[in-house]
Amino acid sequence: xxxxxxxxxxxxxxxxxxxxxxxxxxxxxxxxxxxxxxxxxxxxxxxxxxxxxxxxxxxxxxxxxxxxxxxxxxxxxxxxxxxxxxxxxxxxxxxxxxxxxxxxxxxxxxxxxxxxxxxxxxxxxxxxxxxxxxxxxxxxxxxxxxxxxxxxxxxxxxxxxxxxxxxxxxxxxxxxxxxxxxxxxxxxxxxxxxxxxxxxxxxxxxxxxxxxxxxxxxxxxxxxxxxxxxxxxxxxxxxxxxxxxxxxxxxxxxxxxxxxxxxxxxxxxxxxxxxxxxxxxxxxxxxxxxxxxxxxxxxxxxxxxxxxxxxxxxxxxxxxxxxxxxxxxxxxxxxxxxxxxxxxxxxxxxxxxxxxxxxxxxxxxxxxxxxxxxxxxxxxxxxxxxxxxxxxxxxxxxxxxxxxxxxxxxxxxxxxxxxxxxxxxxxxxxxxxxxxxxxxxxxxxxxxxxxxxxxxxxxxxxxxxxxxxx
Amino acid sequence: xxxxxxxxxxxxxxxxxxxxxxxxxxxxxxxxxxxxxxxxxxxxxxxxxxxxxxxxxxxxxxxxxxxxxxxxxxxxxxxxxxxxxxxxxxxxxxxxxxxxxxxxxxxxxxxxxxxxxxxxxxxxxxxxxxxxxxxxxxxxxxxxxxxxxxxxxxxxxxxxxxxxxxxxxxxxxxxxxxxxxxxxxxxxxxxxxxxxxxxxxxxx
Numbered sequence: 001x002x003x004x005x006x007x008x009x010x011x012x013x014x015x016x017x018x019x020x021x022x023x024x025x026x027x028x029x030x031x032x033x034x035x036x037x038x039x040x041x042x043x044x045x046x047x048x049x050x051x052x053x054x055x056x057x058x059x060x061x062x063x064x065x066x067x068x069x070x071x072x073x074x075x076x077x078x079x080x081x082x083x084x085x086x087x088x089x090x091x092x093x094x095x096x097x098x099x100x101x102x103x104x105x106x107x108x109x110x111x112x113x114x115x116x117x118x119x120x121x122x123x124x125x126x127x128x129x130x131x132x133x134x135x136x137x138x139x140x141x142x143x144x145x146x147x148x149x150x151x152x153x154x155x156x157x158x159x160x161x162x163x164x165x166x167x168x169x170x171x172x173x174x175x176x177x178x179x180x181x182x183x184x185x186x187x188x189x190x191x192x193x194x195x196x197x198x199x200x201x202x203x204x205x206x207x208x209x210x211x212x213x214x215x216x217x218x219x220x221x222x223x224x225x226x227x228x229x230x231x232x233x234x235x236x237x238x239x240x241x242x243x244x245x246x247x248x249x250x251x252x253x254x255x256x257x258x259x260x261x262x263x264x265x266x267x268x269x270x271x272x273x274x275x276x277x278x279x280x281x282x283x284x285x286x287x288x289x290x291x292x293x294x295x296x297x298x299x300x301x302x303x304x305x306x307x308x309x310x311x312x313x314x315x316x317x318x319x320x321x322x323x324x325x326x327x328x329x330x331x332x333x334x335x336x337x338x339x340x341x342x343x344x345x346x347x348x349x350x351x352x353x354x355x356x357x358x359x360x361x362x363x364x365x366x367x368x369x370x371x372x373x374x375x376x377x378x379x380x381x382x383x384x385x386x387x388x389x390x391x392x393x394x395x396x397x398x399x400x401x402x403x404x405x406x407x408x409x410x411x412x413x414x415x416x417x418x419x420x421x422x423x424x425x426x427x428x429x430x431x432x433x434x435x436x437x438x439x440x441x442x443x444x445x446x447x448x449x450x451x452x453x454x455x456x457x458x459x460x461x462x463x464x465x466x467x468x469x470x
Numbered sequence: 471x472x473x474x475x476x477x478x479x480x481x482x483x484x485x486x487x488x489x490x491x492x493x494x495x496x497x498x499x500x501x502x503x504x505x506x507x508x509x510x511x512x513x514x515x516x517x518x519x520x521x522x523x524x525x526x527x528x529x530x531x532x533x534x535x536x537x538x539x540x541x542x543x544x545x546x547x548x549x550x551x552x553x554x555x556x557x558x559x560x561x562x563x564x565x566x567x568x569x570x571x572x573x574x575x576x577x578x579x580x581x582x583x584x585x586x587x588x589x590x591x592x593x594x595x596x597x598x599x600x601x602x603x604x605x606x607x608x609x610x611x612x613x614x615x616x617x618x619x620x621x622x623x624x625x626x627x628x629x630x631x632x633x634x635x636x637x638x639x640x641x642x643x644x645x646x647x648x649x650x651x652x653x654x655x656x657x658x659x660x661x662x663x664x665x666x667x668x669x670x671x672x673x674x
Binding site: 014018023026030031040043082083120122129145146148152156157162250251252258259262293294319412419432 | 488490492496497500501503504515520544545548549550551552553556573574575583631632633636645647648649651654655658659666667668669670671672
């Protein structure tokens, strides 16, 4: 009998070309996604006089800098225009397929990869973006890398890595109405801490996770990095295979049957060992919001923000004071008493069709008390939402319906939260200044953002769902 | 890549936890080319307020202008994978960051650029910060071979991933090293595609 293996081990060994004595493994990369931010890597590659080793396994998407308004016009800001042009030139020169600004497939790289069927179970996927962990939702081994590593992958289609430790996070039980993948993810992050999974690859399991749709699984795996994890994975199952079937780059016919047979073996063996096990009860997870400046500053909506005066540890007390000071929240204040200035629905975390439906279900027939922006995760999601009439619901509620991109999650395309303003946001990072200098961010699910919009303050979505069709 | 063996320099204490890459280098500077010198905007929003006024932040003190070692809190460099955060530290003059823990991607990016990430306990950070405050001019000595930091009157041991240590000590270039495995990569690639035909993207 061979030793039982985890899904993480199986994925690793299937891509390990060689292992050095010091423990470094050379891994084969099946898919490499690049975006405007990959310009440092293309420069490094050119400086070394080399070219792209496997253009057929490399795909480009314009997302980080793209404008969400006036797509048919020339980009007004010359620096931003240059970032998009640079990606177009670099990919064209290297014969890399690019989904650029006016391509009907354009969108956020972590939405587009799965949507086009480029992301598949059993693949090793990298991208110069920390939220590459998203693709683990399909049972892919997917992680973010920096510019030097992007350059290395461009030139060799391989990467040197040390095998991470293995962590299993199990969530069992039925999530209640109004509680979704974002709440589960924030509950996990609050439990293990923003650096709790550092040095670990995560496998998510348990009945709560199994019950999630692919969109929900992507939200969960996307946020693995916010717990410090190297990657997050979910074993592929019938939900995964049903999502994939018929997508442009997915194998067809007999080739698909063969693939599904192989993918069905991508599970942890029953007696496989994990370096760390974490268990959560899915029955008791409530809608969650963040109050501070790291994603583990997360609490159920009916709670109060911490009071530094009641914190015994002086280092922690100082942290709490600084965070509350930046967020301009009085110690001990009830979360539901915190007024907001605007909302944002979008980002690689929560901008897929199911996310838009969840927000629209709350907003339908209601009006937002604050301004807000809705940026669908891809041009294809945008068309689908418009076909379902969701755009009308957002517009009638008083929110802006925009084009697809990273937008107000990172603010580098010009969509920012003005200094001092407070935003209820479906994004992934509540870091100081993340959504713009001086911006204050509260992370939550799309349904909770919608609840905050119609209430004008942080609010529990559950009473607002009474009698609604979901 | 520049080798890292031993460094004797001033160490600037910045004992804050969770200084993520958005704090190290705000996203609006990511479109700057490296040649523009990212060191000038390192920790920009912690150093200056929205109107450009200087805030109370260690870097703004002239004494730390030539510090090459940064002493900081846990979870340094978490968040975004932006390697430009490492460029900003390096361009400012830093060659070593000492902290209780680092974001994984940041630590990988650091080693590729010759920046040492040394892991010590919270207690040792506090201890070293106190010694430095008592005598800021006294150099701190970081020795990668023995994995030690001499600070004040004590020697502290630090941890680092053995692969990163090897790479820094030897100044290895990854791409050159990978080139020596060219034949094995080609063989792997052929076998991988034969064994798992679905790894190749299907034609649209």
